Amino acid sequence: MEQIVCPNGVKIVTEKINTTRAVSIGIFVRAGSRYEQAHENGMTHFIEHMLFKGTTTRTAQQISQTIDRIGGELNAYTSRDHTCYHVTVLDTHAEQGLAVLSDMFFNSVFDKEAIEKEKRVIYEEMAMDEDTPEEYLADHFYQDLYANHPLGRPILGTKATIENFTQAAILQYVKKYYVPEHIVVSLAGNISDTLIEQVRLLFGAFSGETQLDSVAPVFCVGDYVYEKSVEQAHFTLAYEASKRGTEESYALLVLDTIIGGTTSSRLFQTVREQLGLAYQIYSTTSLYEDIGTWLVYVATNESEFPLAKAKVQEVIQEIYHNGVTLEEVKDAITHLQGSFVLGMESAESHMTRNGELLLHGLTVRTVDEALVRIGEVTVEEVNTLAKKMFSTSVATGVIMPI
Structure with a gap:
């Protein structure tokens, strides 16, 4: 490279x-x-x-x-x-x-x-x-x-x-x-x-010069309700997370995988498999240069919404109080490494990853270097992050059927 x-x-x-x-x-x-x-x-x-x-x-x-x-x-x-x-x-x-x-x-x-x-x-x-x-x-x-x-x-x-x-x-x-x-x-x-x-x-031959005009956003906690003609209640829950490019962001990837990033995750197994409350449930991250967001999304029957919401919050609080296990961290790392390599099987995926990293001033690691860094995440790092992130205030949003 x-x-x-x-x-x-x-x-x-x-x-x-x-x-x-x-x-x-x-x-x-x-x-x-x-x-x-x-x-x-x-x-x-x-x-x-x-x-x-x-x-x-x-x-x-x-x-x-x-x-x-x-x-x-x-x-x-x-x-x-x-x-x-x-x-x-x-x-x-x-x-x-x-x-x-x-x-x-x-x-x-x-x-x-x-x-x-x-x-x-x-x-x-x-x-x-x-x-x-x-x-x-x-x-x-x-x-x-x-x-x-x-x-x-x-x-x-x-x-x-x-x-x-x-x-x-x-x-x-x-x-x-x-x-x-x-x-x-x-x-x-x-x-x-x-x-x-x-x-x-x-x-390398054209010219032009300007400065980007941007200030850091503020994460606004609260409970936001929207109305729309829908068949289900759609719920999202968000915490402020690490900004892009920090070392903490690797632990966030592992934590996200454990909570809701796979079909064996805690949220999927609890809300969908054990209780049958939803077809779609997942967690994800959105990281920017000055702020990050970790969120959960679930869609469920309006009558089941209170229970589904409570179970999502229970899963998060369980991790906040008791942490994740070493086995979960090891499994999440293996999953992330495998999905990352499989996702890099095309020339386009290499082009996209390299371009985005360099554009945002981040280190352009090779695939092998990235795998090593993911593998270095410890259970202590993940639990420290969970304690820090879930001790802050939460923002929620929901669409309730009209």
Whole structure:
């Protein structure tokens, strides 16, 4: 694995994997919904869509056809703190994939008619999330959990903000955030030195400078209730957790696995297998540069909701008071190591992991190095973290059927 820093500040990370014929290229931009002003909410995600809508030399259809014809995959995603545009192709088509991806990145036209059309597409994406109780709860809960902070705003934005997006506003946003210091290009797979040099020439030559405007959010505890026409009660419970990149975050991974990260976890076995109260129940983490959240989600019958909620809290309190066992920690570590390795079987997974780590200023460990670090987590570390995290106040959110 190698890293290159271009004179303009763009960082390039490469990982050659000669056991695959795939090449995956990703452009990571430190632009996400948490950096948006209130009137810009949804702009980052909107721009992600617009980069597929045509350049000075290719129409939207030509962009898609070029990659489809060579059997590749071209896609993108927007998170709360970054955006990624990526392509995966055969090694024989690597230069063609790079040409399309870089053309989209540097030469998108942001056509006014296409902007208005894409607004309607995103309204439908919003409607899809509104129709999905889990997504609906997450969006509304985040707004209360991080009240009055951009981190709590929906990544998609709102109809009120999106309807006011203009070509001029989009171009101004791109100029502000799509600058060298905010960009990492990640390559993984059967990549050649020629391809790496092409990336360096393409991305090391443009200019621009800006500073990210972001303050740390405050974790707002409370009990939040939302109403929606649904068949089940949907419940989430959250504690403030370690921020991204701390040594404590490894113990958090193990703790999360033990509590609700697998089908053998305490929550799954208690709430679903033993009591039959839910089909879906899990725990997960969301970690950012200045704050972290650990949460539980469960969906259950309205009449069973009080019992399901009580059982979730009982599992957490049991661990708070008595801790987890050495056997649980060992099993969780083995699970994490196995799932991590299996999840890294593609060139795209290597590209994504390396790009995200470098973009956020984290150590880019090899797979083997990461496995060693996971294996170093002790039962004492996990129990110390559980005691610390579960001694703080909790935030809850619930959708109750109307």
